[in-house]
Amino acid sequence: MARKTVALLSVIPLLGVSFTEARNFVPVVINTWPFTEATSTAWQALEQGKASLDAVEEGCERCEQLQCDGTVGFGGSPDEDGQTTLDAMIMNGTSMEVGAVCDLQDVKEAVLTARLVMQHTHHSMLAGLAAANFAVQMGLTPANLTTDASSRLHADWQANKCQPNFWKNVDPDPSTSCGPYKPNSMQSSVSAMQHTRHQQSKDGAQGVAQAVTTGRPQISRYSHDTISMVALDAQGNVAAASSSNGATHKVPGRVGDACVAGGGAYAETGVGGCGSTGDGDIHLRFLPCFQVVENLRQTHWGVPVHPEAACESAIRRILRVYPEYVGALVAVDSLGRHGAAAHGWNFSYSVRTTEMDKVEVIEIAPLKTHPSPEDDNERLCFAAHCCQSGAADTRNHSPRPSDPSASLLPN
Ligand SMILES: *[C@@H]1O[C@H](CO)[C@@H](O)[C@H](O)[C@H]1NC(C)=O
Ligand SMILES: *[C@@H]1O[C@H](CO)[C@@H](O)[C@H](O)[C@H]1NC(C)=O
Numbered sequence: 515m516a517r518k519t520v521a522l523l524s525v526i527p528l529l530g531v532s533f534t535e536a537r538n539f540v541p542v543v544i545n546t547w548p549f550t551e552a553t554s555t556a557w558q559a560l561e562q563g564k565a566s567l568d569a570v571e572e573g574c575e576r577c578e579q580l581q582c583d584g585t586v587g588f589g590g591s592p593d594e595d596g597q598t599t600l601d602a603m604i605m606n607g608t609s610m611e612v613g614a615v616c617d618l619q620d621v622k623e624a625v626l627t628a629r630l631v632m633q634h635t636h637h638s639m640l641a642g643l644a645a646a647n648f649a650v651q652m653g654l655t656p657a658n659l660t661t662d663a664s665s666r667l668h669a670d671w672q673a674n675k676c677q678p679n680f681w682k683n684v685d686p687d688p689s690t691s692c693g694p695y696k697p698n699s700m701q702s703s704v705s706a707m708q709h710t711r712h713q714q715s716k717d718g719a720q721g722v723a724q725a726v727t728t729g730r731p732q733i734s735r736y737s738h739d740t741i742s743m744v745a746l747d748a749q750g751n752v753a754a755a756s757s758s759n760g761a762t763h764k765v766p767g768r769v770g771d772a773c774v775a776g777g778g779a780y781a782e783t784g785v786g787g788c789g790s791t792g793d794g795d796i797h798l799r800f801l802p803c804f805q806v807v808e809n810l811r812q813t814h815w816g817v818p819v820h821p822e823a824a825c826e827s828a829i830r831r832i833l834r835v836y837p838e839y840v841g842a843l844v845a846v847d848s849l850g851r852h853g854a855a856a857h858g859w860n861f862s863y864s865v866r867t868t869e870m871d872k873v874e875v876i877e878i879a880p881l882k883t884h885p886s887p888e889d890d891n892e893r894l895c896f897a898a899h900c901c902q903s904g905a906a907d908t909r910n911h912s913p914r915p916s917d918p919s920a921s922l923l924p925n
């Protein structure tokens with residue numbers, strides 16, 4: 515496949531060079547979705563010699579201004595009260611500092627506020643109205659995040675009996691009625707809830723998966739996406755950021771993964787970085803971007819694990835419990851290699867490297883939920899970059915996993 519060939523060619527000159535030996539870093543910017551203006555903005559920052567941290571901030575900020583897909587910035591994804599609230603984070607992969615704002619109201623510049631949290635406090639995260647007060651104190655201007663478009667979306671949802679929504683186990687029946695809701699009769703007392711929790715832990719993952727996958731709103735690019743961006747600068751510093759207005763028709767107060775390190779994004783200089791998009795409620799349970807960076811730390815047959823394999827492994831861990839998971843992960847490593855994996859939707863990401871004369875958009879087909887042993891063998895082979903000429907030979911001799919779920923990384 516073309517995508518794999520590119521990845522292969524880009525790694526050949528680097529084979530045998532360990533992370534610590536690599537001195538000349540090739541700048542890269544990568545972000546979720548075809549938000550190419552954001553990628554260009556970040557790339558220009560790198561070209562001007564700015565740090566990767568500035569690049570990801572400026573890139574995500576561009577998407578907030580453009581209201582990318584209506585899911586980033588003001589005037590999108592109204593909650594059940596019709597309000598738009600913003601989640602964002604930024605991470606310096608050299609110092610491991612994080613700045614984040616969750617449930618930000620009345621201020622448009624979410625990722626900038628996150629940066630201000632990092633720069634002017636010893637904290638990592640601020641939330642809600644107090645976060646907005648902080649932003650104003652730091653010099654930002656209060657703004658109305660509601661637009662005519664978001665008001666209309668909210669009014670249409672109310673007219674449609676508040677469908678879809680994110681409630682479960684409540685009365686009246688959330689699949690046919692609007693709230694206000696109360697815990698339903700089966701679960702209304704604390705002791706019943708405690709019983710349910712006990713039962714769920716006995717049922718294990720399967721019980722939880724069933725509870726979660728029934729009756730949830732469909733996750734689509736226009737209800738659940740996020741800009742999540744990773745950059746590597748010429749000094750080798752990795753930084754990541756993400757910004758989102760969350761899930762459309764969310765329960766007020768809901769916070770997503772876009773403001774949580776390891777959920778929305780993660781970065782570690784010398785290793786790599788990751789960004790996510792999709793079901794943020796699930797991402798908050800697995801912190802897949804933290805796992806991707808841990809995966810990138812590993813080597814396979816002496817070669818650092820490829821970002822695509824690192825992403826796939828993190829998604830497979832989610833799929834063991836939530837086979838209907840919808841989302842995607844993108845990653846860059848310190849060698850400048852990039853890749854992504856997705857499940858449940860066709861995904862694309864934007865990337866710019868020194869080898870490209872403009873931002874490129876790379877399409878990613880969703881992973882199969884249950885890969886066959888042949889698919890698994892292919893993945894093992896790919897991870898080791900043996901799939902080009904002579905690949906068949908290596909593939910035939912590659913250790914074949916006896917269990918299809920046994921992949922190159924513990925997922
Ligand atoms: C990131 O952290 C490193 C290490 O503390 C620091 O030297 C660098 O200035 C930070 N980057 C930015 C852009 O602030
Ligand atoms: C915010 O803008 C919306 C849409 O234009 C408008 O309906 C609403 O009254 C405004 N809210 C405030 C507090 O100005």
Ligand SMILES: *[C@@H]1O[C@H](CO)[C@@H](O)[C@H](O)[C@H]1NC(C)=O
Binds near residue numbers: 860
């Ligand atoms: C992805 O795109 C292909 C080709 O357009 C289509 O057949 C497939 O159903 C799509 N998959 C998903 C999960 O949307």
